Amino acid sequence: xxxxxxxxxxxxxxxxxxxxxxxxxxxxxxxxxxxxxxxxxxxxxxxxxxxxxxxxxxxxxxxxxxxxxxxxxxxxxxxxxxxxxxxxxxxxxxxxxxxxxxxxxxxxxxxxxxxxxxxxxxxxxxxxxxxxxxxxxxxxxxxxxxxxxxxxxxxxxxxxxxxxxxxxxxxxxxxxxxxxxxxxxxxxxxxxxxxxxxxxxxxxxxxxxxxxxxxxxxxxxxxxxxxxxxxxxxxxxxxxxxxxxxxxxxxxxxxxxxxxxxxx
Amino acid sequence: xxxxxxxxxxxxxxxxxxxxxxxxxxxxxxxxxxxxxxxxxxxxxxxxxxxxxxxxxxxxxxxxxxxxxxxxxxxxxxxxxxxxxxxxxxxxxxxxxxxxxxxxxxxxxxxxxxxxxxxxxxxxxxxxxxxxxxxxxxxxxxxxxxxxxx
Numbered sequence: 001x002x003x004x005x006x007x008x009x010x011x012x013x014x015x016x017x018x019x020x021x022x023x024x025x026x027x028x029x030x031x032x033x034x035x036x037x038x039x040x041x042x043x044x045x046x047x048x049x050x051x052x053x054x055x056x057x058x059x060x061x062x063x064x065x066x067x068x069x070x071x072x073x074x075x076x077x078x079x080x081x082x083x084x085x086x087x088x089x090x091x092x093x094x095x096x097x098x099x100x101x102x103x104x105x106x107x108x109x110x111x112x113x114x115x116x117x118x119x120x121x122x123x124x125x126x127x128x129x130x131x132x133x134x135x136x137x138x139x140x141x142x143x144x145x146x147x148x149x150x151x152x153x154x155x156x157x158x159x160x161x162x163x164x165x166x167x168x169x170x171x172x173x174x175x176x177x178x179x180x181x182x183x184x185x186x187x188x189x190x191x192x193x194x195x196x197x198x199x200x201x202x203x204x205x206x207x208x209x210x211x212x213x214x215x216x217x218x219x220x221x222x223x224x225x226x227x228x229x230x231x232x233x234x235x236x237x238x239x240x241x242x243x244x245x246x247x248x249x250x251x252x253x254x255x256x257x258x259x260x261x262x263x264x
Numbered sequence: 265x266x267x268x269x270x271x272x273x274x275x276x277x278x279x280x281x282x283x284x285x286x287x288x289x290x291x292x293x294x295x296x297x298x299x300x301x302x303x304x305x306x307x308x309x310x311x312x313x314x315x316x317x318x319x320x321x322x323x324x325x326x327x328x329x330x331x332x333x334x335x336x337x338x339x340x341x342x343x344x345x346x347x348x349x350x351x352x353x354x355x356x357x358x359x360x361x362x363x364x365x366x367x368x369x370x371x372x373x374x375x376x377x378x379x380x381x382x383x384x385x386x387x388x389x390x391x392x393x394x395x396x397x398x399x400x401x402x403x404x405x406x407x408x409x410x411x412x413x414x
Binding site: 007008009010015016018019020022023024026027028030044045046047049050051052053054055056057058062064066067068070071072073074076077078079080081082083084085086087088089090091093094095098099101102103105106107108109110111112113114115116117120121124125126130133134136137138162163165166167168169170171172174175178179182188189191192193195196197198199202203204206207208209210213224228230232235236 | 267271272274275276278279280281282283285286289290304305306308309312313324325326327329330331332333334335336337338339340341344347348351354356357358359360361362363364365366367368369370371372373374375377378381384385386387388389390391392393394395396397398399400401402403404405407408411413414
């Protein structure tokens with residue numbers, strides 16, 4: 001972030017005014033929830049904000065340059081969010097330390113991408129793309145890893161980029177919608193889902209933990225503290241889990257699935 | 265360096281103003297009540313950015329920021345009640361709304377790539393997100409129960 005030498009972003013008053021108005025509209029609409037079977041789907045102001053933002057991009061109000069200027073602002077916003085998460089983690093530090101083993105081990109749960117998505121990808125007929133797509137949640141460090149290992153023009157590279165793009169555009173909305181829903185239909189503790197929300201992306205974590213808070217408002221502090229701590233761990237350990245476990249495991253499972261498919 | 269600090273401060277203040285109004289409209293906390301907390305959060309961010317550019321390690325500034333945030337609010341650090349009390353007036357969700365508003369505008373650029381993704385990709389990508397969420401939640405649940413935290 002600090003490497004960016006784009007000075008004078010604050011001068012883009014049009015962009016900041018648009019965002020200010022989006023915030024006013026989104027927060028004034030407020031939170032809605034509706035039931036889907038036994039579960040609850042929450043519509044939070046942040047979900048309206050991302051949708052309105054996207055609509056604004058396609059309206060004459062904003063252009064290419066505004067979209068480019070919005071990106072560093074997004075990073076600064078996540079910085080403020082992390083400062084807030086930090087001051088929530090601080091007072092709960094004794095609890096976080098008590099939950100240390102769970103926090104560390106659930107990082108391995110990120111390998112769930114492989115077991116759930118890879119068999120389906122192979123079944124759908126995807127080839128080597130599937131390795132790039134399913135080895136991790138495909139945030140920036142993992143895109144880098146795949147590009148480094150297989151090259152930008154490889155099928156694996158195309159696969160990881162596809163999931164990266166999906167996550168960038170749709171990740172926060174998707175996590176915001178499913179987190180509250182899944183937490184309200186399954187018997188697992190909200191703290192477990194809070195830890196699961198920290199998948200290494202600030203906006204996805206915010207959306208997922210936000211919708212958990214909506215469903216379990218009485219556990220707000222704990223949810224934020226665990227989600228934030230888990231997200232920090234994912235950011236710092238995620239790449240190593242991918243290098244040493246995730247990617248080799250994906251390769252093994254992929255060749256096994258392909259062989260089994262061939263035998264049929 | 266000074267120019268950087270000036271730029272960061274201005275942008276954080278702009279972002280903070282949007283959040284404070286969202287904080288008021290969405291969560292009923294008067295703007296002035298939340299100003300001290302917002303100033304603390306902005307100072308923590310600035311300290312993180314400055315450390316990131318001064319120190320020689322390649323450690324992301326967000327990690328410095330989170331660590332500073334934790335250090336100024338642990339129960340073992342003196343005087344932290346003030347930090348907790350002031351920053352509690354800034355709702356987490358009030359910070360996420362402007363983040364996602366900027367995100368919405370910036371992802372417009374990726375929209376063309378997004379529409380080119382096939383339906384198979386969309387299914388697999390959804391399962392990728394679902395897989396990490398469920399995988400982590402199940403492991404966390406087992407370990408939390410095993411260690412008696414919940």
